[in-house]
Amino acid sequence: MHQRSHSKPNEETRRRLLILMAGLVLGFIVLLLRVWYLQVIEGERFATLSESNRIRTIPQRDVRGQILDRSGKVLVDNRTSFTLSVLPEETPKLDLLIPRLKDQLPIRWDEVEPKLKQAYAYRTIQLLKDLTREQVAYLAEHRWDLPGVFLDVEHVRHYAYGELSAHTLGYIGEINEEQLKDTREYGYRMGDYIGQSGVEKLYERALRGIKGAREVEVDALGRELQLVEEREPGPGMNLVLSLDLGLQQLVEEEMTGQAGSVVVMDPRNGEILAMVSKPSYDPNLFVTGISVSNWMRLLKDPRKPLQNRAIQAQYPPGSTYKIVMAVAGLEEGLITPKTTVHCSGFFPFGNRVFKDWRKGGHGPVNVHSALVQSCDVFFYTLGHRLGIDTIARYAKGFGLGMPSGYDPVHEKPGLVPSTAWKRQARGEPWYPGETISAAIGQGYNLVTPMQLLNVISAVANGGVRYRPSMVKRLETPDGKVVQEFEPQRMGEIPARPETLRIVQQALFGVVNEARGTGWRARHEQVSIGGKTGTVQVISNSPKGDKLPERFRDHGWFVAFAPVENPQLAIVILGEHGGRGGSTYAPIARKIVEYYLKLSPTPPPQSPAVVQRPIARQPVTATSFVPQPTSTQ
Secondary structure, three states: OHHHHHHHHHHHHHHHHHHHHHHHHHHHHHHHHHHHHHHHHOHHHHHHHHHHHHEEEEEEOOEOOOEEOOOOOEEEEEEEEEEEEEOHHHOOOHHHHHHHHHOOOOOOHHHHHHHHHOOOOOOOEEEEEOOOHHHHHHHHHOHHHOOOEEEEEEEEEEEOOOOOOHHHHOOEEEOOHHHHHHHHHHOOOOOOEEEOOHHHHHOHHHHOOEOEEEEEEEOOOOOEEEEEEEEOOEEOOEEEEOOOHHHHHHHHHHOOOOOEEEEEEEOOOOEEEEEEEEOOOOHHHHOOOOOHHHHHHHHHOOOOOOOOHHHHOOEOOHHHHHHHHHHHHHHOOOOOOOOOEEEOOEEEEOOEEEEOOOOOOOEEEOHHHHHHHOOHHHHHHHHHHHOHHHHHHHHHHOOOOOOOOOOOOOOOOOEOOOHHHHHHHHOOOOOHHHHHHHOOOOOOOEEOHHHHHHHHHHHHHOOEEEOOEOEEEEEOOOOOEEEEOOOOEEEEOOOOHHHHHHHHHHHHHHHHOOOOOOHHHOOOOOOOEEEEEEEOOOOOOOOHHHOOHHHOOEEEEEEEEOOOOOOEEEEEEEOOOOOHHHHHHHHHHHHHHHHOOOOOOOOOOOOOOOOOOOOOOOOOOOOOOOOOOOOO
């Protein structure tokens, strides 16, 4: 009995051992199968995941091409800058990181925190740009305490002369959603920087470089261990402008403290030599993202520093419009060089009397003396005889009422009034009295400085309208020419060569004859032609400093030189700055003197000096027979 009972426990133990061993063998087989599955079937996928967790790719901004003046002086370049970024996926305690950085660095958390909350996996968020050396030193010292946070070296834009030529050069800024829709196919992504205005925008594709990237090894906490690979960003094309830096600096200095615009062009090909719009702004404010305070300051400034007055501001042309009127009268055969009008100082029309700027009048004047002395009554008379639609046809023939072609995106078209325009825009008929005001560049007439520059340039060069251009060529970073930009003829103005000779001689007289309104532009060594203009901001305004500045007259002066072989065409517009002859003719004189490298001479002290007559070379304009056109 005892022996039988002892054998039963041994059998039970053996059975349990067998079950245990079978379970162990089965478990081992399952483990082997799982290892085989992970190693063989899923091995490649997990290797990729492991690598992506171990290697972090940090994109680097492209290096934009340089912008240079016509002689190769660098206007816009790039500089290195440190940017602080975070990868939220690799920052285990983001809520603790923020307070730590907030105490040490001027991060705009009101802008950053929404981005952190909406961040996509493994997308870096920039926290602070353009760090100082002290800030970089602090982050380097605490790098092991800041998982997921890293410093990157970027190339950012540098505008070497600050505000100088800001409206010409433009600025860059972070791409917005609307721009991204149009550029995504070209490789742009959110966070990229893109040209927002000026040549930075117009030539964005050429200036843009190739993005680079840094691949760094990180540990499980997202801390950088070592650099694995670096692909340097590639530079974009260099842009060589027609701008003359020395001339630009001169004009900027002359316009200091004023609101207005100056543009200087070569009338032989349309190349812009200087373009100033005042007040200006510093495009360096935008290179790493402009602050809200600076942006609002620029937007709310009543003097509109962001506006390029050369192409975006529209003004009545004032007496500079008399150039167009003289051409129209001569071409239509309503006047000849000998036609005389007696100016008594006023022009009665209906129940209204239109006054001349000169009290007491100018006496008997013809087209030459009327331009020289800027006689209003002569052009009142001529305007009444021409009619508004004929005036409009000639104005459009000069390129007024349409963009010049310089900037197809931002340029304003101006306004040439006509009967059809008023019916469409105002739903009213045109009244004959409105023609009287339009004849001296007032009323509904509006032009940009660039358009008026085209008028004086075409008169100077013999009748050709060129498209104003700022860029001469594109070059590779090592100076190889990729593309040269040739002058573009836009057409000819509606004037025969003999008509242009009459007008050219009169514009020479504006500067050089005893009663010329532009005598302050006279120079002993070179012949200068020009035309003054004054635009009333409010009717019958008192002169001088009796009015607040915002109500004072605008002043125009257009000029060209040398008269016998023009190399310069100039337009100057000063807002609320006084009369064009007294205030802005001297600036034109300095521009001519500088560009033609003349020895400095004292400015004229009296209008009584009469220069010797000039021997004008024959002009080469194609004869133009004006045809009826739409006056819409």
